[in-house]
Amino acid sequence: MDGEKGETYGKVLKTLVMFGDAIGAERLIDVTHPVHIVTSSIGGILLKPLYDIMDELIENGIRTKEPFTVDPRPYDHENIRCSDEEMKVFNELYSIQDAYEAQLVKVGLQNDNAYTCTCYLEEVGNIPKYGDILSWAESSAVVYANSVIGARSNISGKGRYQGKFYRGVRGFKAGRQSSGHFSKKRF
DSSP: OOSTTOHHHHHHHHHHHHHHHHHTOSEEEEOOSOOEEOOOOTTGGGGHHHHHHHHHHHHTTOOOSSOBEEOOOSOOTTTSOOOHHHHHHHHHHTTTHHHHHHHHHHHTBOOTTOBOSOTTSTTTOOOOOTTOBOOBOOHHHHHHIIIIIOOBOOOOOTTOHHHHHHHHHHSEEEEOOOSOOOSSOOO
């Protein structure tokens, strides 16, 4: 936070510490596996601060430590039949989706196959191991990782994109080490 790695990186660290303070975290915990985030470009202007932050990260060469995955794109014009009116609404709501996806690539998106709710599947490749500490924002993936694999993640909610992404940049999150860890895989 002292600016040793630049002002923008310092902001990333300060944000992580603020998240930790807000939830009463005792310390930062190393994240041992790539992050998975939930976000889309819905609303265009409503998410302008997010896009501005992304631009600042890109301008300063800040990327996640490891390539990350993200929930699915918010629309599918090719495989879902839509009326002209629905297409008009989707095109307005997601008018900057392409620009946003370009930002994701520049900060460390794994690849074009990284858009999924099931990032732990082999064809996607964001597969944690038993005991990994995760920072995932997709609730179904968190349940699978915790219950089946024996990794550890809490769900921070879909509106907390910055925290999940920043954890991927820095490699740790605020929290407490779980004492209720399973001794072996459940399935």
